[in-house]
Amino acid sequence: MTAALPTWRDWLFSAKAFAASMLALYVALAAGLPRPYWAMAAVYVVANPLSGATRSKALYRALGTFIGAAGAVLLVPPLVNAPELLSLAVALWTGGFLFVSLLDRTPRSYVFMLAGYSLPLIALPAVGDPGSVFDLAVARSLEITLGIVCASVVNSVILPTAVGPTLANQVDKWRNGAAEWTAGILGSGDPAAAAEGRLRLAADVRGLELLIGQIAYDPAARRTARHARELQARLAMLLPILSSLGDRIGAARAAGADPQGFDALRADVLRWIEDPAVADPDGLxxxxxxxxxxxxxxxxxxxxxxxxxxARMRDLVDLWQDIEAAQRRIVLGERAQGREPAPRFRNVFARAPHYDFGLLAFSAGSVVLATLLASFVWIESGWVEGSGCVIMTAVGASFFAALDDPVPQIKAFTIWMGISIAVSGFYIFAVLPQVHGFEMLVAVFAVPFLLFGTLVGRPQFTLIAMLLAVNTASFVGVQETYSADFASFLNGNLASVAGGLFGLAWTMATRPFGAALAARRLLRASWRDVASIARGGSLPADGRFAGRMLDRSGQLAPRLAALPDGEAPDALGELRLGLNLIELKRVRRDGRAAPAVGELLAAVGDLFTERARTGRRIEAPERIRVTIDAALSEAAVDRSDAGRATLNALVGIRRALFPAARPPTLPRPVEAFEPPAYSIAAE
Structure with missing residues (x-):
């Protein structure tokens, strides 16, 4: 399948990026800056079709460069005569800032990653002349700032592309995906049939954070950020509500509970979700x-x-009405008028991201060791241009440290760097000697850089295009006066390729486990949470449980393919189990089922503790089902509010642990109850 040709929007963006890069290069040359090509390359680093994304990345790149430059000035003079200590300081600085960047999932993380690898970029070339490090740091800061200012100004002034409409289009895709999942539940009543859509929605909700972070830098969409966060919270709530709804519909059908009008109601709710104009939500x-x-x-x-x-169907109607309202406000953006209606579904989960500190520390530590080892090879070999090897090792390893399997990306990084070197060599030794004047320089650069720019805005080509543009601009190394030496060019660029190859070999040796390990660690973290709840964890920890479980679902979604058949988790089933355990703990002291509930909580705690210890999905023993049924019998005759809440929680726990078990026999009629909406904590 061939890629589509660039659209007029791709060409427009490319023309804007090229214009900004040439403007930055012209100003840098006119100002006599020592490395004007840094300004040109900086434009392509921050270039993005969306104005808000360009501004945010520009600001963060400036901050990261300043921090890295300050670190170089701080470390090089006192440590230059102790190369081993300087290497250790550079490696720890790079890995430390990388670790902080991995903890921040917003666009702001770029500040810390860039601060980490900017230090070796500035410090290592100055080792031979430590007195120049301050001038080098100032020059790089000025040139990078010049490039990002030019990129931001051109992108903002010439036909800017706002984040808001892009967000609205993306939200429409996510809404349609959620509607497909809902159709699988309300239409067939089989939640397994919609598992792929459920996991895709979990990943998309988590990924929405990136776009929200860019909205704040788009003056045309400032109010949209709040609406987007409201939408994100309610899209997240779809996950447990639809999961619970699908489970209860399947259980009701299996038990023969099918009152007249229920199928028609399900069909009408689904029809309204697919087309809000066909029904009245109040009537539903x-x-x-x-x-x-x-x-x-x-x-x-x-x-x-x-x-x-x-009850879950009513929650779904309320929630979907809120999603429709938030989507309309995002589409209207700053044109939205009038008082905003209060949301119908207020009980959204508190945001609580899950971090695997062990894997994050391993990723950052791997970069530290790779940078340190490359530095020692440079020192022992006496290779004058060997600093380029250390720099590219640090840069390449930092770029892809967050990936479960960085090897393919580092390999592509190295290959396309080699291609950029070839293109640069052609320009330096065949084209630039014929260029006289800045106008001719612009003309000869136009063809490759305009082509590179058309690919930057296309996700499947973004990395390749950015590497080609940034590396070609850097390796050509345009100066005010032409000077080129083939031996120096080859030696310096071979060091860069050697850095890419060293980083690739190091990663292949130290990170062979891929996504499967991360997925299993996520599963064990979820089991530990469920065990903690059952064993009497603190109320604040209980309140963060749902947010963490939803976040883990988003992290698991792209990693499930790495797990063997039969190991795929039901993360939302465990979320429902945890919510019901929390509700059971809340009311256990007030009902007659308290002794049986206490026994149940202890048994569930033991089960999930053992799962977390062994890393295996151990089936719930039959004694837990017997305990649940005993507690159900006690709660069924308890007409108090606590009894009804206990009954509802026990039903959910039984369905989560024993979905295929025969229905229990209740001792006497029970009054109907209304299961509460999920409401651990308000956002």
Whole structure:
């Protein structure tokens, strides 16, 4: 399948980026800056079709460069006569800032990663002349700042592309994906049929954070950021609600609970979600309430699970209405008028990101060791241009440290760097000697850089295009006066390629495990959380559980393919289990089922502790089901609010741990109850 040809938008963006790069190069040459090509390269580093993204990356690149430059000035003079100590300081600085960047999932993380690898970029070339490090740091800061200012100004003044419409288009895709998943649940009642859409939505909700972070830098979409966060919170809530709804619908059908009008209601809710103009959400709520009254007081398991399904369906209607409203406000952007309606679904989970500090520390530590080892090779070999090897090792390893398997990307990084060197050599030795004047320079640069620019905005080619543009601009090394030496050019650039190859070999040797290890560690972290809840974890920890589980679902989604068949987790099932355990803990002291509930919590805690210890999905023993059914029997005759809440939580736990078990026999009729909306913590 061939890639589509560039669109007019791609050509427009490329022309703007090229104009900004030539402007930066012209000003740098006119100002007599020592390395004007740094200004040109900086334009392509921050270039993005979206104005807000360009501004945010420009600001963060400036800050990162200043921090790295300050570090070089601080470390080089006192340590230049102790090369081993200087190498250690450079490696620790690079890895330390990289670790901080891995903890920040917003565009702001670029500040810390850039601060990390800017230090070797500035410090190592100055080792032979430590007195020049301050001038070198100032020059790089000025040239980088010049490049990003030119990129920001040109992108903002010439037909800027706002983040808001792009976000609206992306949200529309996510909404359609959520509607497909909903159709799989309300249409077939089989949540497994929509598993792929569920996991894709989990990853998309997590990825929305990046676009939200860029909106703040788009003057045309400042108000949109709040609406986008509201939308993100409610899209996240779709995950547990749809998962619970699908489970309860399947259980109700298996138990033979199918009151008249339920299938028609499901079809109408689905039709309204697919086209909001075809139904009235208030009318759907009235029909849901009528069916709840119909099952009230029925004395069987089917009535209990059906009551849960109806409650979740009402939550879905409220939530989807909020999603539609937030999407409309994002589309309208600053043109939105009037008072915003209060959201109908207020009980959203608190955001609580999950960090695997062990793997993050390993990734950063790997970069430290790679940089340190490359430095020692440089020192022992006495290779004058060997600093380029250390620099490229640090840069390449830092760029891709967040990936589970960085090898393919580092390999591409090295290959395309080699291609850039070849293109640069052609320009330096065949083209530039014929150039006289800046106008001719612009003309000869136009063809390759305009082509590179058309690929920057296309995700599948962004890395390749940026590497070609940035490396070609850097390796050509345009100066005010032409001077070129083939031996020096070859020696310096071979060092850069050697750095890429060294980083590739190091990564292949130290990180062979790929995504499977990360996925298994996420599973074990989830099991530890469930065990902690069951064993009596603190209320604040309980309150963060749902947010962490949703975040883990987003992290697991792209990694599931790495797990062997049969190991794929039901992260949302475990989320539902944890929520019901939290509810059970909240009411356990107030009901007659308290002794059986205490025994159940201890047994579930033991089960998930063992899962976390062994890393295997151990099946729940039959004694836990017996304990659940005993607690159900006690709660069924308890007419208090605590009894009803206990009954609802026990139904959820039984469905999570024993979805295929025969329905229990309840001792006497129970009054219908309304399962509460998920509400651990408000955002």
């Amino acid at each position: 709520r009235r029909r849901i309430a009528a069916l709840e009254e119909e099952v009230e007081g029925q004395a069987d398991w089917g009535a209990l699970v059906l009551a849960g399904a109806l």
